[in-house]
Amino acid sequence: MTWSNRYILGLSFMLFALLAEAQIPQPAMPQSKSILLLNGKAHLGNGELIDRSAIGIVEGKIDMVLAAIDVRVDTTKYDTIIHVDGQHVYPSFIAPNSRLGLVEIDAVRASRDYDEVGSMNPHVRALTAYNTESRISPTIRSNGVLIAQTTPIGGRISGTSSIFQLEGWNWEDAVLRMDDGIHLNWPIDYPWRPTNDPKKIKEAKDNYQKDLKEIKDFFVKAEAYQKADYRLEKDLRMEAMTAVFKKEQKIFIHADRVNQITDAIYFFDDYDLEIVLVGGYESWLTTELLKDRNIPIILRRVHSLPMNEDDEVDLPYRLPKILSEKGLLVGLENSGRMEAMGTRNLPFYAGTAAAYGVDKEEAVSMITLNTAMILGVEDRVGSLEVGKDATLFVSKGDALDMRTNDVTHAFVQGKQIDLDNPQKYLYRKYRAKYQSQEN
């Protein structure tokens, strides 16, 4: 028995066990053989489209991206050739501001790990709570989302996010970028629940000022803290801010209302930090401010209702176009109701962006390269370009449309991953039941 035979036997045994247990697919073994994806329609993520492409994958990296029509491809270089004629190849879609891995069942408190006690929690990290055994993640991968920025929520500063590949034995080997940024929820200056009560309105305004002061005090203190050469006593909150002030970590400001957005922008004018706006529903009113400072936007869920009764009914659908037209760097996110499991619908938000004016390839960028750039991982992922990680997938049809999204192959750092998931397992199980009834 050759090694490879033994390997296959072992693998199939494991697959069998998997079927029986309805468990989470086993992570793939490191890529040992080079792969050539041939004749797929390649959406590079950078806005380019290659109709018939040749994409080479060697040692986890993309080593070739060519138009197979223009150039004669030397196929002998590759151990495996996968013909994907007529299919579509995409770099992994990236889900920013996600709760994936931090929650299994929303209503079950024991399964929630995304919201820590306290207001200023930059030291609280998603990294070590990330659950590679999540039953949800495999269902997300099957739609083309292979990377997520797992992000805590709650409080004023929710904590520090990390970027994960949805593949791995544990958080250490799943992580793509450790501790990529902190998340600041900008306060609002009106009561959440609309009211006529002038007392409550005033209270909200007063609280807003208090919250601003809290933020200001925190950043003043953090800035001062960084200047010390040596500290005997450590303040974990302040320590967590070090990377932010060194611009090794970004600061994600979560804000939807124009007043919040402008206040936040002017506040951070006093600091030299890497700023990203998350949410940004009313950012279309402040595009100049954002543009002047090169602040990118991770735009709130495209499939959402207008925030104001009078807003145009399709405003949420048109926001990607409105913002990108102004030259802003726009990525799309998915937070909100049903967010963890709903991450698999991220591709379709880009689809709607395309339906409402964004060029289709640019719409792809909004969930690939743009997001990678915003998150600071564009050197590794985000596009099908030579030198980047071979974290990509193949879909039978247009992956931005639920009508045609059908992922057939997916690779994380060159490893072909198992696209099975617990839901598919249940599907097979019960279909088998009914088929046996028919027989």
Place this chain on the structure above:
Amino acid sequence: MKYFFSVLSFFVVFSTFAQEWKPVNGVRSLDKLYHSFENATIYQNGSYIEDAVLITKGNKIFKIGKKGSVEIPSDAIRHDLQGKFIWPSFIEIYSDFGIQKMEAKKGPSPQLESLKEGPYHYNQAVHPETNGLDQFQYDQKKAEQYRKMGFGLVSTIEKDGVIRGTSSLVALNEDDDKQLIEASTAMHYSFYKGNSRQSYPTSLMGIIALIRQAWYDAIWYSANQKETNFNASLEALHKHKDLPQIIDAGSVLSVMRAQKVSDEFDLGYWIKTDGTDYQRADQLKELNTQLIIPLTFPKPYDVSDPFDALRLPLSFMKHWELADHNPAILNKKEIPFVFTADGLESEKEFFKNVQRSIENGLSREAAIDRFTMEVAKILKVDDRTGSLEVGKLVNFLVTSDSLFSESNQLVSNWVLGEEYVIDLEDEIDVSGRYSLNIAKKQQFDLEVSGEDRKYSAKISDKGEDDFKKAKLSIEGNRVNLVFDFDTNNYRLSGTISDSLSRIWSGKLILNNEWSDWAAIKKASSKSKEQEFDTSKVDSAAQEIVKAPKIFYPNMAYGWDSLPEPKGIVFRNATVWTNEEEGIQKKHDVVIHDGKIKMVGYKINLDIMFPEIKDELEEIDLKGKHLTSGIIDEHSHIAIDKGVNEAGESITSEVRIGDVIDSDDINIYRQLSGGVTASQLLHGSANPIGGQSALIKLRWGKSPEEMKIEGADGFIKFALGENVKQSNWGDRNTVRFPQTRMGTEQVFYDAFHRADEYRDIKRIREAQKPKERKLSTAPRVDLELEALAEILDSQRFITCHSYIQSEINMLMHVADSMDFTVNTFTHILEGYKVADKMKEHGVAASTFSDWWAYKFEVNDAIPYNAAILNEQGVLTGINSDDAEMGRRLNQEAAKGVKYGVMSEEDAWKMVTLNPAKMLHLDDRMGSIKEGKDADLVVWSDHPLSIYAQAEQTYIDGICYYDQERSKELAKRNIAERERLIKLMLQAADSGQPTQKVKGKNNKNYHCNDLEQ
């Protein structure tokens, strides 16, 4: 002697001797004296008597008439009211004057039963036995405020509870012997739960059901009094059925709801509103509503910050502009109404707001009658008060000018013959120009300006210019003036001669000597308001001020006028027929009169439709798709004040149809997603929820007009975590059931009881007339009525469900009780029991890909719909979510993505299949001749993410058009800007403003509770 007897007989005829029954401390004081009010203009039932005389005796009007025609008793106390007016004083119909509020009894939480001990109604919010006097204590301060507004009588009861009890009519008179006019004047209801902490009701529909059931119980109780235990509440409710019935309803939609209740029990409700009545005035007229309307007009919003103003919806702005037109509009439509001053903060606001109503076209007399005679009629005290007529109570107002004119001052308010002086100081009109002479040597010009006891004075010795400030204070008719001039300090004290302030005179110390001074008025600064023309009282003659435009609904995207159905021939479309013909390319569809007339290839109108061809508009749909409208089997949009009646485990008595919110923007938003009809479902907070409403999204129409005519009745059931309150926190652990085991028993118990109820009714029906006379009719039980309908297959269940065990359980319950569950909704584990479902004959309406939000959806899979469909279960995709509701075409597409399903089948999951589930497939769900013209024009393949609904038709009416929507969006902005400008102007002119607020987003889901 002769004379004595004639006087005596006079008294006998017109009065009686005062017979005191109370011991008096000291000697008796006669209080039944004559007062004679002379030379005034008197308002009497719509017309005026000039130079009139009004004579009172004690607290009754003795005589009234033109001067000269009335004999004035020689011992009358005479009041010269030259230039003044007398009006009947106002009656407040809706107040809690003097009511000592009851402390809310706090019990354990959740509190399932009433904490009121004794033979009372089982619900703490129902207490018809309460009477205003029980908690009454005369409130001096408040009485004074009411009198300043011109009120003489108020009807009062605590504003608490759903059935509040009877109000008492009291006079604003400080003598507590005389305060009470009538102990029980009206029975009060409201659509607000109030202080009760009992679980039920949690929603408006629950409140409505509670009122209805209370009345059915009261009717039954009165017929069975001998056999049943005494119940003070039911007794009181029935006993007072002939009193006027008043309900505090709220918005115009709630007014319609109240009217429905009123009609059901012939209560003749007078409905207290929030002043939005004008928005649906025509419908209120049709419904024969009678209204009690407030004078609370919203303050302009502070819109100076345009960013902040974004949150302020157009609907609020429009209401700001239209609120003070409400009385005039209702008056013009001849809708009966009276006023209440409820909610007003000051008398100033009161008079100003009545003035605004008059400026906007309500006649002065119409306004006055709606505070006086009309109110008296409602309260059935018009024989005693409400107008100035002989024999009625001495309740009147003396004013300096015509009532509600700007310069008018309320001089005094006579309550039951007792005078309450309102504005003594201002009786003296001091403002004006005086020539001031000091010690007969120095001559000054004095100018006095101001009003309301706040005066300022200026002084000069050179005529027009060069005035210097002087300090003036006036107290009654005493005047005190201080000023400096030429190093001298002048300090003057004196007296004002008369009410016209013609001469001031007094003393001052000048150079250590007392001297005289006098000031003679040269001119009054107040230019007397245009002489009041008493002949111009015909309200019809009054020009109606043009009210600002009302939209339908009165908000963003509302119509200027409601649309009409059109005849259209759609050409060259890809037609998704949902019939045997399948998807037909390049086909034509003809619609007319709200129906589909024909589907075919190149329809020749000359041949096929010679009669109507001229009415048909041609629309070329080349490259586009035409489908039947999307039907959402599970929706919670357009529901007002609570989607769940969560107070009890069984609430089959509540009806979503009672609380449809036709003004929900989500109706319009869903039209933009191609939805034409929805089942508005009760939530899933209890095993047996409420009755559904089936509506078409006829944006702009009223709730009743949205309902689908002749549709079958449906009801929501629920299973699983929500009904056992698993995710409601640690406190909610007492309501039965808390387990799936208990849930089953709830159903069995309910249906057994319903079955017995059915038997009782059957027995009654089978009785001969003679037998019937001997027994009484069974109690109408709204809860069991609905359940009995299920047993009779007259009402159909849509059941919220997740886990296969419970799905199976309910089918067993149904089988054993001999009915069929119509539809399982959510049904996320339906794929596990598809075979059983098929056998039972139940349909499945599910989500495309939701899961993992609760423990019970851990096994939910997106392949569910495909498996169910494959196994022959009638399968649909629904929203349960206002956002997803407008993308149901995409959710249907996921049926193709996950599992094996044709695109046609997928499309049917959001059109034909839900139509079948709702028993509406005879008129909806496909494009077929004779069916309703509920159609959607799609820009692309309707299952594609790239498809947009370009037009949505219901009954042949284009309710949504993408292009027109853009125009409407522009109009919204223009309308907003126009109103913002007006509000800024209002703020500039010194009007107090209110802060911007947004609208409560009540995008309900199954498990949402009203807070």
